[in-house]
């Protein structure tokens with residue numbers, strides 16, 4: 042499928058009815074999701090015939106873009122309901138796991154099964170450090186590679202941690218993540234956050 046076709050298809054993915062700010066529920070746009078998956082597939086061959094997971098899947102846009110996801114995990118049952126509906130709409134077969142990735146050891150059952158993790162974790166704005174917990178777990182679980190979005194301001198810290206964990210971390214792109222006015226405390230129409238698109242691999 043061509044990049045533009047994929048982006049077009051993703052416009053039909055249903056998003057959060059009532060996004061929960063404490064869980065940092067921001068949707069990856071079809072524009073970004075299509076480019077993330079396209080890069081992972083066409084440049085690195087990390088998607089086709091691979092078992093792929095999304096940690097903090099939300100409504101499942103990254104999984105819908107890859108068509109290969111085995112296990113989508115999120116803390117929010119409302120998000121998983123929408124993700125499951127999207128899954129039926131796009132005729133995808135996905136295992137969903139309701140789990141708190143910061144606490145629950147259930148994620149370990151996927152040990153040695155998952156090849157690639159593609160995720161847009163919470164940035165840690167509301168729950169400090171959650172971004173690094175997601176990243177560390179993803180690096181431990183994925184046999185192959187982890188693709189993840191993080192605030193550019195955390196880049197140096199992540200590069201240092203990647204070294205400690207014994208993985209290579211490459212900044213594939215600097216992106217603008219557009220957060221629309223979704224929550225009551227938002228004063229501006231939308232805010233662009235500078236975000237790194239990272240690939241971590243052993």
Ligand SMILES: C[S@@+](CC[C@H](N)C(=O)[O-])C[C@H]1O[C@@H](n2cnc3c(N)ncnc32)[C@H](O)[C@@H]1O
Nearest residue numbers: 064067068069097098099115116141142161163
């Ligand atoms: C920035 S959103 C990304 C959603 C979706 N992956 C996307 O790309 O549109 C982060 C997601 O992580 C989930 N989340 C937040 N804290 C979590 C936790 N402790 N365990 C599991 N999921 C969590 C939220 O419910 C939310 O769906």
